[in-house]
Amino acid sequence: MLRIWHALIASLRPIFVIPHPPAMSTRTAAARHSSDPDAALFDDIRLLGRLLGDLIREQEGQEMFDIVESIRQLSVKFHRDGDAKDRRALDKLLSSLSRDQAVSVIRAFSYFSILANIAEDHHVLRRAEQDAERGAPPQRDSVRAALEVLKATGVERKQLMQFFDQALISPVLTAHPTEVQRKSVLDAERALARLLVERDATRLPHKRADIEDAMRARVVQLWQTRLLRYVRLRVSDEIKNALSFYNATFFSQFPRLYRDLQRDIDTLFPADPGDATKTDLPAFFRMGHWIGGDRDGNPFVTAETLSYALRMQSRTAIEHYMAEVHAIGGELSISALLASASPELMALAECSPDLSEHRSDEPYRRALIGMYARLAANLRKLAGVEALLPEVGSAEPYANADEFIADLRTIRASLRSHHAEALARARIDPLIRAAGVFGFRLATIDLRQSSDQHEAVLRELLGASGLCPNYSHLDEEAKQALLIRCLNDPRPLRLPNHTYSDWTRSELAVFDRAYSARRDFGPRAIRQYIISHSETVSDLLELLLLQKEAGLFHGTLDSHDSHAELLVVPLFETINDLRNAPAIMRDFYALPGVIGLVQRSGGEQEIMLGYSDSNKDGGFFTSNWELYCAEVALAAQFELLKAEHGITLRLFHGRGGTVGRGGGPSFDAILAQPPGTVNGQIRLTEQGEVITSKYGNPDIGLRNLEREIGSVCRKVAVRMAEGATSRVTVTPKAAERLLGPVRFLPDEQLLQDSIGVATGLAWTPVGGDILSMAERGLM
DSSP, X not given: OHHHHHHHHHTSOOOSSOOOOOOOOHHHHHHHHHHOTTHHHHHHHHHHHHHHHHHHHHHHOHHHHHHHHHHHHHHHHHHHHOOHHHHHHHHHHXXXXXXXXXXXXXXXXXXXXXXXXXXXXXXXXXXXXHHHHTTOOOOTTSHHHHHHHHHHTTOOHHHHHHHHHHOXXXXXXXXXXXXXXXHHHHHHHHHHHHHHHHHHTOOOHHHHHHXXXXXXXXXXXXXXXXSSOSSOOXXXXXXXXXXXXXXXXXXHHHHHHHHHXXXXXXXXXXXXXXXXXXXXXXXXBOOEEOTTTBOTTOTTOOHHHHHHHHHHHHHHHHHHHHHHHHHHHHHOOOOTTTSOOOHHHHHHHHTOSOOOGGGTTOHHHHHHHHHHHHHHHHIIIIIOOOOSSOOSSOOOOOSSHHHHHHHHHHHHHHHHHTTOHHHIIIIIHHHHHHHHHHTTTSSEEOEEEEHHHHHHHHHHHHHHHTSOSOGGGSOHHHHXXXXXXXXXXXXXXXXTTOOOOHHHHHHHHHHHHHHHHHHHHOTTSSOEEEEETOOSHHHHHHHHHHHHHTTOEESOTTSSSOEESSEEEEEEOSHHHHHHHHHHHHHHHHSTTHHHHHHHTTSEEEEEEEHHHHHHHHOHHHHHXXXXXXXXXXXXXXXXXXHHHOOEEEEEEEOOSSGGGTOSOHHHHHHTSOTTSOTTEEEEEEOHHHHHHHHSSHHHHHXXXXXXXXXXXXXXXXXXXXXXXXXXXXXXXXXXHHHOSOOOOOHHHHTOOSOSHHHHHHXXXXXXXXXXXXXXXXX
16 A cells, blocks of 8 residues: 555655746746746646645644645655655655545645646647647647548548538447546536636736636635545436536536537538538437446336436436527627518517517527426426426427527527527527437437346246246257247237236336337337347347337348337357357358348347457457457458348447546557558447546537547548448467467466466566566466
8 A cells, every 4th residue: 555655645745845947037937838838837836736735734723734745745756766765754644644534645745636637638728729820720629630541541521411411429428436536626627717717818917816716616615525425426426527528618618618519510511502512410419328328237226217317318308408498598689670581580589478668679599488487397397307497388299400590590580680690609500409409308318128038028028927937947949949039929928917027017117107208209219129148139128029019129130021110139148158249140140031120120230249258358458459359350241231131330449437447548559450440430338437438528628529520520431432341350379479479377377376477467567576467367
C-alpha cells in the first residue's frame, strides 16, 4: 500500500504551497505562454491547487495542511532522487497517521486529482481552439480530417451522402459497478469547468476576482460533499444518472455535431444548384442504453424497471423539446403585419388552441403554442406526468416524432422564405436535429439475458405443455428439432390457467412489456435482444420461441410471411465462444426458414463480441487475436450472405473502460478493425466507469462523438474509393512469423524458480521489493 502511495503522490505537481511568480508585464506573460504551450495549464492547476490548499488550512487546520505538504514534498523528492532515506521518512510519516488524518490526506490528494483533471480537460479544448485560430491542420481524429481523407481518395458528394444514409454509429451507455461518482460531484465539476472558460474569456481584474470567488465556492462544495455513496445504487438511480448526461451534454452537442459535419461536407463537397443531396443529414448517430434492460446477472431489472426506464427516457426527451419550443416561442414574436408567413405556417397557427387577442397577429407564436400543447399531451400519454409549465389549451398528442419534426420544418421553411433564415438556423435547425436523433424514445434500450435463463424458462413452458418433460436433458440436435417444431406451430406454449414460477412469469413479463413498448414508444424503443453466453444454435432459436410467446414473432418459421420484431443478437464472450462463433452462425443460417425470416425482419444480423470476458479468459493479446480472427471469419461468411440474400452484418463491440476489459481510445479501436467488418455501421458500449470522463464535459463529449464519426469515415474511405474491400492477409501462420517466438509459457513453466523471460514477465521488481503480477498465460 505504501508503494502505491509513493507512486501516486510523487506523480503530483507541487500544489498546496506555490510561490507566486514574479510580477511580469502583459507582454512578458504572453511571451511565456507562447513559448510554452502548457503554461496556461500549469497556471490553472496552480490556481485550483491554491484554492484547495487554502481550504484545507481553513477547514482542517494548519497542522493538517503541513502534513499534506510534507507528504507531497517527501514523495516528490524520493521520486526525483530515489534516495532510500527519503523513502524511510515517508514510510514513517504515513505510518504515523491516525485514521482521521489518513482520511484527510486521501481526500486532499483525491480532490487535487479531480481538480487537475478538470484543468487538463479544459486545456485540451483550449489548445484545440488555439490550433484552429492559427490555421493548423485538423487533428487526425477529427471529422474534418476524415472528410479530407475521403476527398483525397476521390469520393464524391453523392457517394458520401449515400454512405450517411446507410450509416449507423451507436454508443450504448451501460451501468457498471466501477462507476462510483455521484451526480452532485459531477455537477460541481461541470460548474468549475464552465468557470475556467469564463476566466479565460476576460482579462479584467475585478471580473477574474469574481470568477475565482465562484471557483472557491465550488471547491468548498466539493470538499464538503461525499465522493462516494453510502448505499448501493438501485436500477432507478442508474437510469437517472445516465439521463443526466443528456441535459448536460447530448442535447446540446448532437445538434452541434450535425451542424459542423454538414458545414464541412458543404465546404469540401459543395453541392450543385438544385442538387437533391442538399438536405438534412439523416440521423445516423443513435444512442443506445442497457440500463433498465440488462437482466444478465441482475435480478433487480424486471418488466417494471424496463417500464420506468422507457417512461423516464421519453420524459427527458419531450421535456427538452417543450423547453426549446417555449423558448423559441418567446423569440419568434414576428408580426404578420410586418412580415408574411407561408400558407402552411398560417394553417399550423390556426390549429393552435391559443385564442389570445394579444397574439392574433403573431402566427409563429400561435403555432408554437399549439405544438407545445401537443407535446404536453405526449408527455402525459408516454411518461404519465404533467408539464411543469401548463399548456394554454388541450390538443391531441403527436402520433410520433416525425409529425413534430414536420411542424418544425414548416416553421423553418416559412422563416427561410421570408428573409428570416438566421432565426431558423439559430433555433429551429438544432431542434430538428435533436428530434431526429432522439425522437420520443431518447435512446434504444437493449434487452439482455443469459442463455441459461432462457433455457430455464422454456424448460418450464415445455414441461407444463407436455411437449417435453425435461428440455435441459436433450442434446443439441434434439433441442434444435424441438424448437423448430414449436416455431412452426402457431399455437403458444403458455397455458392460460397454469401457474408458472415467479421467475418464469417475471421473464415472460419482460417480453410482454417489450411488445407494448414498441407500440407505445415506436419500434426503435426496443430493437436488440442480446443473448449472453451464446454457445449453441439452440440459444438463438430459444429467443425466437420466447418472442413468439409475447407476439413479437409473427407467423411460423416455415411460412413465407414470418418475421421477428427483435433482432437476435448472440454475444460471444469467451475464447472458445469466439472460436465457435462462425460455425454457430453458419449452422443457424443453414436451418430451413432462417434466411427468409432474417430478410423479412430487416435483413440485418447483429453480433456482439465480448472484450472483457475474453480478456479474463485468455489475456490481452490472445483476446484481441481471437476477436480479430472471429471478425474476419464472420465478415467473410456474411459477405456471401449479403451477395446472395441481402443480409448485412453489424458488429457490436462490448468494450470495457480499462485495458484489461478491452478499453482504450475508440478512434484507434475502430481503425484497427479488420477490413469488411465496419462498413459504416458499428455499435460500442460506453461502460459506466468511462461515461463521466468522456461525456461529463459537453465540449469533451463533442470531441469524443466526433472521433467515432471520424474513425468510421476513415475506415470506409479506401473501400469507397476502390469500390471493394481489401482482403485480409494476416493469418495465424503470418502472425507467428510477425510476432516472433512464443513468449508466454504454460502455467507449470511459470512456476519454475529459474530466472527467465517468463519469470521476468510474471514478477517485476518495484522499489526494491517484489510485486506479483496476476496476468494469465496468453498462448
